[in-house]
Amino acid sequence: MPKPVSLKLCGEVAVIEVANPPVNALSVAVREGLLQAIEQAALDERVSAIVIYGAGRTFIAGADIKEFGQPPKEPMLPGLINKIEASEKPVVVALHGTVLGGGFELALGCHYRVAAPNTKLGLPEVTLGLLPGAGGTQRLPRLVSVEKTIAMITKGAPISADEALELGIIDKLEETDDMRAAGIAYAEELIAEGAKSRRTSELPCKAVEPELFDTARAKLAKSARGQIAPLKCMDAIQGAVELPFAEGLAQERALFRELLDSDQRSALIHAFFAERQVGKLPEIAGVNPREIAAVGVVGGGTMGAGITVSSLLSGLDVTLIERDAEAVDRAISTVSKLLQGAVKRGKLDQAAYDMILASKFRANHDYAALAHVDLAIEAVFESMEVKRDVFTKLDAICKPGAILASNTSYLDVDAIAAVTSRPEDVIGLHFFSPAHVMKLLEVVVGEKTAPDVTATGFALAKRMGKIAVRAGVCDGFIGNRILAHYRKAIDGAVLAGASPIEIDNALVAFGLAMGPFAVSDLAGLDIGWANRKRVAPDRDPREVYADFADKLCEQGHFGRKTGTGYYIHKDGKSEPNPEVLQLIEAERAEKGIQTREIDAQEIVDRYMAAMVNEAARIVEEGIALRPLDVDVTLLNGYGFPRWRGGPMQYADTVGPDKILKDIKKFAAEDDFLWQPAPLLEKLVTEGKTFASLNA
Numbered sequence: 001m002p003k004p005v006s007l008k009l010c011g012e013v014a015v016i017e018v019a020n021p022p023v024n025a026l027s028v029a030v031r032e033g034l035l036q037a038i039e040q041a042a043l044d045e046r047v048s049a050i051v052i053y054g055a056g057r058t059f060i061a062g063a064d065i066k067e068f069g070q071p072p073k074e075p076m077l078p079g080l081i082n083k084i085e086a087s088e089k090p091v092v093v094a095l096h097g098t099v100l101g102g103g104f105e106l107a108l109g110c111h112y113r114v115a116a117p118n119t120k121l122g123l124p125e126v127t128l129g130l131l132p133g134a135g136g137t138q139r140l141p142r143l144v145s146v147e148k149t150i151a152m153i154t155k156g157a158p159i160s161a162d163e164a165l166e167l168g169i170i171d172k173l174e175e176t177d178d179m180r181a182a183g184i185a186y187a188e189e190l191i192a193e194g195a196k197s198r199r200t201s202e203l204p205c206k207a208v209e210p211e212l213f214d215t216a217r218a219k220l221a222k223s224a225r226g227q228i229a230p231l232k233c234m235d236a237i238q239g240a241v242e243l244p245f246a247e248g249l250a251q252e253r254a255l256f257r258e259l260l261d262s263d264q265r266s267a268l269i270h271a272f273f274a275e276r277q278v279g280k281l282p283e284i285a286g287v288n289p290r291e292i293a294a295v296g297v298v299g300g301g302t303m304g305a306g307i308t309v310s311s312l313l314s315g316l317d318v319t320l321i322e323r324d325a326e327a328v329d330r331a332i333s334t335v336s337k338l339l340q341g342a343v344k345r346g347k348l349d350q351a352a353y354d355m356i357l358a359s360k361f362r363a364n365h366d367y368a369a370l371a372h373v374d375l376a377i378e379a380v381f382e383s384m385e386v387k388r389d390v391f392t393k394l395d396a397i398c399k400p401g402a403i404l405a406s407n408t409s410y411l412d413v414d415a416i417a418a419v420t421s422r423p424e425d426v427i428g429l430h431f432f433s434p435a436h437v438m439k440l441l442e443v444v445v446g447e448k449t450a451p452d453v454t455a456t457g458f459a460l461a462k463r464m465g466k467i468a469v470r471a472g473v474c475d476g477f478i479g480n481r482i483l484a485h486y487r488k489a490i491d492g493a494v495l496a497g498a499s500p501i502e503i504d505n506a507l508v509a510f511g512l513a514m515g516p517f518a519v520s521d522l523a524g525l526d527i528g529w530a531n532r533k534r535v536a537p538d539r540d541p542r543e544v545y546a547d548f549a550d551k552l553c554e555q556g557h558f559g560r561k562t563g564t565g566y567y568i569h570k571d572g573k574s575e576p577n578p579e580v581l582q583l584i585e586a587e588r589a590e591k592g593i594q595t596r597e598i599d600a601q602e603i604v605d606r607y608m609a610a611m612v613n614e615a616a617r618i619v620e621e622g623i624a625l626r627p628l629d630v631d632v633t634l635l636n637g638y639g640f641p642r643w644r645g646g647p648m649q650y651a652d653t654v655g656p657d658k659i660l661k662d663i664k665k666f667a668a669e670d671d672f673l674w675q676p677a678p679l680l681e682k683l684v685t686e687g688k689t690f691a692s693l694n695a
Ligand code: T1G
Pocket: 022, 023, 025, 061, 062, 063, 064, 065, 066, 077, 098, 100, 101, 102, 103, 105, 124, 125, 128, 130, 131, 132, 133, 134, 136, 273, 276, 277
């Protein structure tokens, strides 16, 4: 294994190269190599200046996240950076790619900084449940304002090289892709000028109004509700303002260690790796996706327009089909509006907007316009009959080898494929609304779907900046099947004594952005109602069915779209709808239910036990390949709190035995709904976690 750090002399300049692909993470070997190299350069009398740069596509992109959770190994990064900064010989760092986390901190410990123009610099540790633990919270506010420091560290978003230059974080930009040469040239310049070491830690921290920290903390309490890392970041930054450097650094380290040991850190790092693991499937390993250049979208409603825009923004050519001229016009205006939104958000410039509308997007009401497409995506009304009709037409029109995809949220993709002459080319591509924003794409693989069609689904997701999860065919695939199940659990909690607002409040406190009843009001209660009616014929007679949701719909209350649902939505406010409680009380009486106090913890326990139990069944049936696939689905499509890592990560955190115990407790109330999944029972018996199934 070649050493990841090398030292070469170039004239009077010691050149230290870090080569640890793919992102030059600061593994133990890299840290050891850097320490040896910097000590050797310091002792070498031929050396007047030192350059550090990264080989490959990026400078150091941070600590090696794979090492977290293992016993820390010397040399530790803070000490290494202090050693670099203490060098009597000027140290230049040459930056390119994504200079993140410990990589950025190491750069701040060097004396002079040169970067390529497209370099990004950032301290994303907070997104991993951590804080910059190698001097970042102490050195950054010695170069930029404390306000900017707080923004960069508590949000974790990177800045551009231009902004870094403007802020004084870097000294110069070099328009080159040879940062080694740029670093050496800069070092030689500094030698010629007789430049000395320039230590960031010796600079005074920028001044700040004392109330700034309280204001910033108050904002974080709302924007980062439930999360611990952002508030610890604030403590570390405040230490930089109030303490001498060495003490501030020591406090930063102590705070970092606290976070390192936290469940939130392990959940967020689980999410990081799960989102990269989820696309690694044996069935598509080494399988080339089909070339997709032209896409057809059938249906110009909310989903069809969103899918169209997502495709256009990823450079694809789109032909949208609607049923008649009027619907075509409506679709064109919806797509244009969404694209204008992308321009407003800075995702698209005006010239690109004009070019797309002029040459990449067209709409029509004649299916013949789809004869040339490589992929046709159906996004029409959620009815099997309607979808089968569309696929019959697509099969007749589309060229051989074209992929025919359905955006269905629940329906049987095999039944849809069966009406075509090419079931191997049929797949489910389940987008989430709004399709041009939500990252999740469930790739629903039919019995006959060809592997290269599955691979194409994953390649399309990557091109769209989305995360694809493989799902098998069942009612609701992964996410919606779990949603339908936990919805029954919370409706059961309502019948047993909780109110919809209590459920929503408890789950918002748990970390959801919105409670399930508020979400239903937003999405439209008629959607859930239609689904319940669709599955009603197959409903098991043992199911304790809550009627209040249907009764609300029968009265025409569909949520925001009609102004009333579980809430009354008026003048921008949403207040609980008293009529709902009357419906619930009537149903409890009719069913002879003795209600009881159900506190917030029990609401969370029911919600999570139902979610984990159904997810265990889904993994056991192979609908989801691994527990991590369920986590990625719930994190990216259903607003599950990222700092809890997903339902399976949550189950491992509280313990599968606790989940099983809860299920058995609730079974006393309803032993049909609460039947433990065999996989959950097996894990508990064997003392294993869901994570053990992710390998
Ligand atoms: N450690 C270990 N592996 C990493 C890694 C890291 N920091 N970053 C990426 N990888 C792996 C990743 O798992 C994948 O592996 C491959 O590299 C390509 O990644 C002390 C404590 C750099 C913008 O948070 O944001 O420093 O799947 O698919 O889309 O204060 O990776 O191929 O086996 O994402 O081109 C701070 C995290 C760490 C940066 C590149 N740094 N990485 O994106 O490729 S904490 C970060 C990223 C820290 C200090 C603290 C992105 C990227 P595999 P990829 P990409």
